[in-house]
Amino acid sequence: xxxxSLSSFSFEDIPTSDVDAAEALYxxxxxxxxxxxxxxxxxxxxxxxxxxxxxxxQEATALLAADALEGPAGIHFNxxxxxxxxxxxxxxxxxxxxxxxxxxxxxxxxxxxxxxxGVPYEGxxxxxxxxxxxxxxxxxxxxxxxxxxxxxxxxxTLTLRYVQPLPLGPIKMAAKITEQSGRKVTVTAWIAxxxxxxxxxxxxSGLFITPRWAQEPDTxxxxxxxx
Amino acid sequence: xxxxSLSSFSFEDIPTSDVDAAEALYxxxxxxxxxxxxxxxxxxxxxxxxxxxxxxxQEATALLAADALEGPAGIHFNxxxxxxxxxxxxxxxxxxxxxxxxxxxxxxxxxxxxxxxGVPYEGxxxxxxxxxxxxxxxxxxxxxxxxxxxxxxxxxTLTLRYVQPLPLGPIKMAAKITEQSGRKVTVTAWIAxxxxxxxxxxxxSGLFITPRWAQEPDTxxxxxxxx
Numbered sequence: 001x002x003x004x005s006l007s008s009f010s011f012e013d014i015p016t017s018d019v020d021a022a023e024a025l026y027x028x029x030x031x032x033x034x035x036x037x038x039x040x041x042x043x044x045x046x047x048x049x050x051x052x053x054x055x056x057x058q059e060a061t062a063l064l065a066a067d068a069l070e071g072p073a074g075i076h077f078n079x080x081x082x083x084x085x086x087x088x089x090x091x092x093x094x095x096x097x098x099x100x101x102x103x104x105x106x107x108x109x110x111x112x113x114x115x116x117x118g119v120p121y122e123g124x125x126x127x128x129x130x131x132x133x134x135x136x137x138x139x140x141x142x143x144x145x146x147x148x149x150x151x152x153x154x155x156x157t158l159t160l161r162y163v164q165p166l167p168l169g170p171i172k173m174a175a176k177i178t179e180q181s182g183r184k185v186t187v188t189a190w191i192a193x194x195x196x197x198x199x200x201x202x203x204x205s206g207l208f209i210t211p212r213w214a215q216e217p218d219t220x221x222x223x224x225x226x227x
Numbered sequence: 228x229x230x231x232s233l234s235s236f237s238f239e240d241i242p243t244s245d246v247d248a249a250e251a252l253y254x255x256x257x258x259x260x261x262x263x264x265x266x267x268x269x270x271x272x273x274x275x276x277x278x279x280x281x282x283x284x285q286e287a288t289a290l291l292a293a294d295a296l297e298g299p300a301g302i303h304f305n306x307x308x309x310x311x312x313x314x315x316x317x318x319x320x321x322x323x324x325x326x327x328x329x330x331x332x333x334x335x336x337x338x339x340x341x342x343x344x345g346v347p348y349e350g351x352x353x354x355x356x357x358x359x360x361x362x363x364x365x366x367x368x369x370x371x372x373x374x375x376x377x378x379x380x381x382x383x384t385l386t387l388r389y390v391q392p393l394p395l396g397p398i399k400m401a402a403k404i405t406e407q408s409g410r411k412v413t414v415t416a417w418i419a420x421x422x423x424x425x426x427x428x429x430x431x432s433g434l435f436i437t438p439r440w441a442q443e444p445d446t447x448x449x450x451x452x453x454x
Binding site: 025037039042052053057060061064068086087098125131135139154168 | 259
């Protein structure tokens with residue numbers, strides 16, 4: 001069984017400018033693959049064209065696999081306090097399965113995000129899958145509990161109340177800390193359509209916990225939520 | 228704001244054999260795109276090879292976009308009781324963002340699934356994102372509440388308790404109905420590593436509800452959970 005500890009994070013002796021350049025290079029690829037994910041669901045082309053598209057996709061995959069990590073992307077940090085989790089299922093900029101969510105920290109401690117959840121995130125017809133709402137809220141709330149990555153937290157419990165369907169398209173969500181005591185932080189959050197007058201589709205409350213090992217002074221900075 | 232009703236489902240006058248053939252054709256494409264999603268996170272090839280791969284991906288996307296639905300995939304059914312939701316974020320066989328989860332109904336009412344959650348589903352280093360566990364459990368539990376698609380249900384509330392990290396790789400999960408009363412069904416579930424001796428990583432409990440409109444006698448059969 002896997003467990004997490006300080007050694008779960010990889011120190012990389014790379015300047016931030018190089019990290020940013022690699023993120024832009026491979027992030028561009030992921031954006032193209034997101035477009036492919038979307039159209040693969042919607043396409044109605046015939047079997048011959050599907051075969052041609054598959055051949056192209058397989059050629060791209062082989063090209064990229066010629067030199068690739070064996071395992072997952074992990075979480076890395078450098079000496080300048082930059083950390084990156086490019087494979088993360090919610091925020092990973094190199095992960096075409098991730099929307100990816102981008103977070104905005106407000107001065108009052110609220111953390112918000114606006115994003116588009118399109119065709120690949122469907123559950124009920126025309127609506128966002130309830131599990132997708134749970135997924136992005138979990139991540140947002142964990143990041144909120146980390147207080148701008150000043151502490152490492154993991155999710156303890158998460159409760160979601162589904163109020164009404166969330167239409168596919170532009171979405172907004174926000175979270176804030178409502179209580180904290182010792183290693184425990186309570187966060188509440190909501191997600192809604194990003195249109196005027198929209199009321200929350202899902203409301204959430206969660207308890208986040210700082211693991212004992214993450215209280216050690218040599219915990220790398222900038223890690224934040226371990227979602 | 229979107230809402231759901233009987234008209235959310237599209238009747239298609241297509242024999243099941245044609246549905247199966249289309250599912251196999253486009254499902255094969257999605258499987259190739261899943262491989263591309265995975266390697267796009269792991270690749271270390273240089274900028275020239277990234278550019279070549281992007282050109283191939285863009286060519287495939289353009290080919291598939293030449294004839295494509297404008298909107299999301301939706302939920303469809305035919306006169307033979309076959310229903311399909313190919314774009315679903317969790318089980319959609321045409322959706323490369325979906326693992327996709329496949330469900331197994333046991334005689335005792337338990338619904339289970341074994342699946343692989345690989346590189347694109349990472350959260351903590353080497354572990355499944357907590358939000359991904361929430362997402363797949365939500366779907367499994369909704370399907371369980373639907374009692375083999377004999378009723379339509381939506382998620383009311385969902386509570387998750389995170390016990391320990393869930394390593395990326397082979398996963399198992401199971402759900403069962405523990406209580407029902409009128410239009411309300413309570414389901415409990417767990418998810419764990421699919422290795423001998425593994426104990427649950429996440430435990431869940433949820434309340435699922437049959438909407439009033441879905442009690443009408445002309446509700447199409449075979450729809451099940453509206454996740």
